Amino acid sequence: MSQKQMADIYILGKKYTVPDSLTIMDSMEYAGYKLKRGCGCRSGFCGACATIYRIKGEKELKVSLACQTKVEDGMYLTQIPFFPGDKKTYDMDKLEPTADTMTELYPEIYSCIGCNSCTKGCPQDLNVMRYIGYAQRGELEKCAHESFDCVMCGICASRCPANITHYQVGLLARRLTGKYIAAETEHLKEKVQEIQEGKHDSSLEELMNKNTNELKELYNTRDIEK
DSSP: OOOOOEEEEEETTEEEEEETTSBHHHHHHHTTOOOOSSOTTSSSSSOOOEEEEEETTOOOOEEEETTTOBOOTTEEEEEOOOOOOOOOOOOGGGOOSSHHHHHHHOGGGGGOOOOOHHHHHOTTOOOHHHHHHHHHTTOHHHHHHHTTTOOOOOHHHHTOTTOOOHHHHHHHHHHHIIIIISOOOHHHHHHHHHHHTTTTHHHHHHHHTSOHHHHHHHHHTOOOOO
16 A cells, blocks of 8 residues: 655645645644634535645746645645635626726726736636626627636635726626526526525425425535536
8 A cells, every 4th residue: 555645735824744645624634623714615606715825946926726736745824815806896787798897896807917917826727817808899698608617715806906896797797698698597587486486485385394304415416417
């Protein structure tokens, strides 16, 4: 049997030796930290675990999601709070799906200098700078599709010298596309009507009466659409 490989990491300045097969999040728990915030889904879907780190001997600061990134020997890390990006308040019923809407709500997108730091930092490998370009030109449906897998972690905004809140721009494009541009989905309308008519009340009640272990089993064995 091969010997387990270990890595020396530094969490908030304190050294710990952990198996190098662990993710940053798993290594923090291995070291004894009890994660109550900043852990979320643990599967790369929620964007709650944005982390900044540096490798010993290197100057570059790197960012990632702690649930996706394996530890490295000599890693200095700390979790960062959700980036306080610019979040506009608006009434969707009063907006129009045009470039003017983007100009009014997020004018900073036109300050983009094309450095591509947002794309390089994205843990979902999205072409962030491209969808900001779509937003600039009012190509909202393209912006919506290009940003669709965004998990709103805020890493892109934390790296932007122009102070663009990319993930909020993408969210607005997706909302405008869903409300005004994309065709209505008949099966969704039918499902909403079924819910309003109470056809799923018994199923929901059954779900609410299950204990934690039963819910976990349902979640872990669920069918995932491809």
